[in-house]
Amino acid sequence: MKTTIGMILISLVAAGSAHAAGTTLNVGMGSADAGKLDPHVATTTPDKGLLHWMFNGLVRIKPGEASPTNIEPDIAESWTSSEDGLTWTFKLRQDVDCHGDYGSLDAEDVVFSLNRAANPDISAFAKDYAAFDSIEATGGHEVTIKLKNSIPSLLGLLVPYHGGNIVCKDAVEALGADFERTPIGTGPFMFAEYQPQQYVKLVANPDYFRGEPKVKEIFYRYIPSDASRDLAFQSGEIDMIYGKQDQTWVERISQVPGTKISVMTPGEVSVIHLNMTMPPLDDVKVRRAIAHAVNRDAMVEFKGPDVTLAAISPVPEGYLGYTADVPTYEYSIEKAKALLTEAGHPDGVTIKAIHTALPGMLSTMEALQALLREADINLEIETVEHATFHEQIRKDLSQVTHYAAARFPVADVYLSQFFHSDAIVGTPTAVANFSHCDVADAEISAARVETNAEKQLELWAEAQRKIMDQVCAVPIVQSLQLWAWKDTLDLGVDVKGSLNLSPPITEAAHFSE
Structure with missing residues (x-):
């Protein structure tokens, strides 16, 4: 065990993930490696949590909540529906930019994304969109969705969870197969680096439409051993960890000084x-x-x-x-x-x-x-x-x-x-x-x-x-869902739940002095 934790600590330092003036967040995930980082393909819990910090949807569930009663605007600033519930029109924000040099996001990107989510040759979630009849750009920043029949929750399919993640058309087409390892979104954090079986590095999106994040970089570490992950947390090298889903883990980690545990x-x-x-x-x-x-x-x-x-x-x-x-x-x-x-x-x-x-x-x-x-x-x-x-x-x-x-x-x-x-x-x-x-x-x-x-x-x-x-x-x-983090990390929201099974790391998250 000493060798294992030693290797983890060395790799953390080698990755440059020491706390840089309180702006670097180190996360320990209980998985051996990343799966597929394309949000329309990824199905595993570790990948969904990571992608949650990089992508937006037309709407979202309020950060810190999991119930669909808490849906609010995200990329869409407003929407209307017909009396029969079969036609929905979404007005988009005009200040949403794609990560990197892929330009601003508009209706064409949303249409591309939702058609991609509904495509069984690409998407793991295509079945969810079987009731979609058409998705059209009815303006530069307006999208109209028509349904074949009423469904239990149209807005539920548009949150950034599974197929509801909005991708940037130019990025997907330019990167091709590499998009699975180079995800480009519009969220508060941008993909920066992937080291197999070690980590994914994210950096703050300076042009995020809700404001530049206070956390400047995230190292999402793959540490499958519960014991090694816990030791890294106790030593201070990890700020936030995915917990083992049992009572003894809660009881043990709650004894670590300065720890906040969330049962989500x-x-x-x-x-x-x-x-x-x-x-x-x-x-x-x-x-x-x-x-x-x-x-x-x-x-x-x-x-x-x-x-x-x-x-x-x-x-x-x-x-x-x-x-x-x-x-x-x-x-x-x-x-x-x-x-x-x-x-x-x-x-x-x-x-x-x-x-x-x-x-x-x-x-x-x-x-x-x-x-x-x-x-x-x-x-x-x-x-x-x-x-x-x-x-x-x-x-x-x-x-x-x-x-x-x-x-x-x-x-x-x-x-x-x-x-x-x-x-x-x-x-x-x-x-x-x-x-x-x-x-x-x-x-x-x-x-x-x-x-x-x-x-x-x-x-x-x-x-x-x-x-x-x-x-x-x-x-x-x-x-x-069990997570723990240092109480010096303020997520900026009261965390009751998260549909994406990871704590909400938004532009508001920061380390206290």
Whole structure:
């Protein structure tokens, strides 16, 4: 461990990341390396957080909040919608500049960005924009969006989260494939340097339309070891760290003098997706046996009651459309074994999972492995680097997929991406349906266009009931986001949550004297 932390400290100094007159922010992220830094492609938590500091959307959720009730203007200064909600017109600010020498941002850039976000050949989030009929520049700084049908939250698709990030057309076209490693946005911080498996360096955008940031540079360090990351924080070489999602981490780091800990919403829901096309998981009795073998109370205790909620439904608690009125499977080893016997497996079953080496997620999966073993369910885990994990599960290579995700907090997004047949991995319209679930397609599709709010809620509830009845997946826990930073760092906002799963580092962030 001494060698590891020593190497981290040496590399920090070598990178020139010592506190430069209180204007350099050192962040420790629990990942081995960057994934893809194109905001329309990036899907991992570490990448989404980093990109959050570089990009804007037409609208944004107020910094420090996560609820869609706190949407406010960003690049768009105002907007109007037609009475039927199918036509939206956005007036853009005229003082937004692209990073570097790529000029000012106008309606053409916004149209390019949203069309790119909706393009399945490019975007990981194209499915979200299926209801878009047209996106047009109706003025130099005016954009009009027309929808084929009403959707639960048009503004929710336009926040700088996933496809809502606005890119600069000239930069994307000039950089080509290099854009994945040289992201150009309009946000408070600009990409400066990437050192593989070490760090990404950002610098302040002097022309940011809300004012030049007080923090002048950020070193986003990749430190996958929880212990090494914690030691770097305790030594003062790291100002802000991504926390391990368990109670003991909170208790330990809170003892470090001058530390502020933030438990942020939305929580990432850990769900075990069961590939219903692969034996023995093609038998609902086996899937129900797995559900009975999961002790959620033990998992909450393991992860920490102050930072974890039990997950009941395939839609996370707190999302619009969530219901707890779903089939549940109480913890019972006896019932699990009986179901396996009925399914023709009296001696148990073996199931296999490809899994990320990310410590927080891996510890959850290892705890589940121990629980399942009690019911003669042998869970074999093949551990790979996080970016490789995402690549392989999207190629439909894993029988069991543990996915921890937060999405825009409306039931439609989660249901459509994880449980509609259009989203099945390995298909042309794939998103993240790792279980090949299709039992609630009718309800999910109908709810998406339902204009009566009560009927929409009931459709979402029925979809959740069907998914749980067939056990397409087993919800485990909802883990809130844990970060810590030195109390000399003032973020300028009260941090209650962040949709991008990282603290809001804006132009207002600064170090106190």
